[in-house]
Amino acid sequence: MQAITREQLINKAVALLADGTVKYVLGWKKGEFDYDITPAVFETAEELNADFVWNDFCGANFSKYLVAKTRKLDGKILVFLKPCDTYSFNQLLTEHRFDRDKVYAVGIPCNGMADIAKVKEVCGDGISSIATEGDALAVTTIYDDEPVKVAVESVLAERCLNCKSKKHVAYDELMGEDGDTLDSNRFDEVAKLEAMTPDERFAFWQNELSRCIRCNACRDVCPACTCEKCVFDNPTSGVENKAPANSFEEKMFHIIRAFHVAGRCTDCGECSRVCPQNIPLHLLNRKFIKDINEFYGEYQAGAEVGSRAPLVNYTTEDLEPGEVFDRRDTNA
Amino acid sequence: MQVNGYKPLIVAFCCNWCSYAGADLAGNNRLSYPADVKIIRVPCSCRVNPMFILRAFQRGADGVIICGCHPGDCHYTSGNYYTRRRMAMLFSMLDYLGIERERTRVEWVSAAEGAKFAATMNDFAEKVAALGENKRLEDLRCKQ
Numbered sequence: 001m002q003a004i005t006r007e008q009l010i011n012k013a014v015a016l017l018a019d020g021t022v023k024y025v026l027g028w029k030k031g032e033f034d035y036d037i038t039p040a041v042f043e044t045a046e047e048l049n050a051d052f053v054w055n056d057f058c059g060a061n062f063s064k065y066l067v068a069k070t071r072k073l074d075g076k077i078l079v080f081l082k083p084c085d086t087y088s089f090n091q092l093l094t095e096h097r098f099d100r101d102k103v104y105a106v107g108i109p110c111n112g113m114a115d116i117a118k119v120k121e122v123c124g125d126g127i128s129s130i131a132t133e134g135d136a137l138a139v140t141t142i143y144d145d146e147p148v149k150v151a152v153e154s155v156l157a158e159r160c161l162n163c164k165s166k167k168h169v170a171y172d173e174l175m176g177e178d179g180d181t182l183d184s185n186r187f188d189e190v191a192k193l194e195a196m197t198p199d200e201r202f203a204f205w206q207n208e209l210s211r212c213i214r215c216n217a218c219r220d221v222c223p224a225c226t227c228e229k230c231v232f233d234n235p236t237s238g239v240e241n242k243a244p245a246n247s248f249e250e251k252m253f254h255i256i257r258a259f260h261v262a263g264r265c266t267d268c269g270e271c272s273r274v275c276p277q278n279i280p281l282h283l284l285n286r287k288f289i290k291d292i293n294e295f296y297g298e299y300q301a302g303a304e305v306g307s308r309a310p311l312v313n314y315t316t317e318d319l320e321p322g323e324v325f326d327r328r329d330t331n332a
Numbered sequence: 333m334q335v336n337g338y339k340p341l342i343v344a345f346c347c348n349w350c351s352y353a354g355a356d357l358a359g360n361n362r363l364s365y366p367a368d369v370k371i372i373r374v375p376c377s378c379r380v381n382p383m384f385i386l387r388a389f390q391r392g393a394d395g396v397i398i399c400g401c402h403p404g405d406c407h408y409t410s411g412n413y414y415t416r417r418r419m420a421m422l423f424s425m426l427d428y429l430g431i432e433r434e435r436t437r438v439e440w441v442s443a444a445e446g447a448k449f450a451a452t453m454n455d456f457a458e459k460v461a462a463l464g465e466n467k468r469l470e471d472l473r474c475k476q
Binding site for chain 1: 382383386387389390403404410413414416417418419420421422423424425426427428429430431432433437438468469470471
């Protein structure tokens with residue numbers, strides 16, 4: 001259960017709309033299903049009362065939406081930011097991707113979001129409705145009228161289990177309590193893979209990445225992927241769509257995707273959330289973050305506005321590419 | 333370079349100002365290095381996009397080597413420092429995906445180091461030949 005209620009958020013949005021601080025509200029609304037929450041723009045109190053949603057499935061990171069919305073809409077936009085969204089918000093500001101003056105950011109606390117794949121593991125497919133009841137989700141399926149109670153704790157998304165920060169690094173106004181950065185175990189999974197033999201690693205990634213259908217959702221949702229022209233949209237590149245065979249093609253896509261955001265990725269975990277094939281894409285991004293921390297010193301993208309990303313920076317004492325492995329082998 | 337009749341295909345990205353001239357010097361000095369090394373001239377080693385490397389592998393290269401000026405000697409002052417960081421990250425990632433680490437390399441070769449260029453290529457070709465054909469990175473669509 002979230003520390004803040006839907007009513008509090010609506011009241012805040014309505015008040016800000018009424019006093020003219022903002023003209024639009026970027027919020028969540030129900031999509032096809034109760035667990036399928038999509039971002040939406042609201043303009044009036046009536047719309048907010050009718051459609052605004054705030055529950056344990058509001059995982060969407062709004063920062064990226066500001067890039068398009070601040071250009072398209074003329075007027076200030078109210079945006080609700082969870083702690084991890086604020087890092088992306090700062091990173092986009094660092095890259096001058098949107099106009100800060102057109103945004104009114106309200107920081108909201110987050111107790112972690114539920115992962116629908118985990119809910120389905122418990123309740124099976126055919127979910128017809130999900131309601132929040134205290135700390136549990138009441139899940140009804142088309143096969144059974146009696147709702148199944150699932151504790152939110154037990155179905156938290158992987159990224160929330162390894163939450164790196166409950167602290168808001170950017171906001172105009174804060175609702176509820178501000179938290180602190182946390183010591184998370186987010187690199188454990190990466191370290192586990194590193195400890196495997198190359199053949200095991202190859203088999204692992206072959207298994208994961210060959211499921212990729214190249215829907216590009218990971219790219220489209222990523223707050224660090226904001227190029228207007230993407231290399232993977234170029235039809236003459238020969239890499240713009242999926243190869244009809246098990247090949248290196250999807251691995252190359254994911255290496256390049258992760259590489260293009262290396263050093264700028266705030267580890268918000270949106271890529272894994274939206275993946276329809278449940279590929280643990282955050283493990284690629286975290287590998288880069290872990291390497292950057294080890295090779296070039298601790299760096300958290302988006303922790304402050306204006307910091308220089310490690311891959312557009314250098315020192316004369318950097319380690320040589322060939323030394324990367326010597327270093328790991330001696331550590332292991 | 334041949335191991336059991338197999339000759340590796342090696343792509344070498346050489347920076348125009350140092351390594352390409354180094355290759356030229358190796359030729360002038362009649363130093364031999366494997367003919368399987370295909371040199372691609374780039375204005376600076378930092379021109380090498382990670383995608384170039386992956387595309388080379390996809391299209392059937394067995395090894396990719398990037399050669400540039402020694403750190404500090406870049407014609408553009410700092411290009412090879414960026415290369416150094418990028419390639420360290422990329423090679424580490426390729427290793428993470430279970431791809432043989434000997435297939436990629438970065439070597440700094442100046443215009444005066446013709447002998448080093450030949451020795452590097454001989455050594456690299458030998459290592460790649462020992463690994464055998466590149467199966468993990470190939471893409472059948474791209475092969476002729």
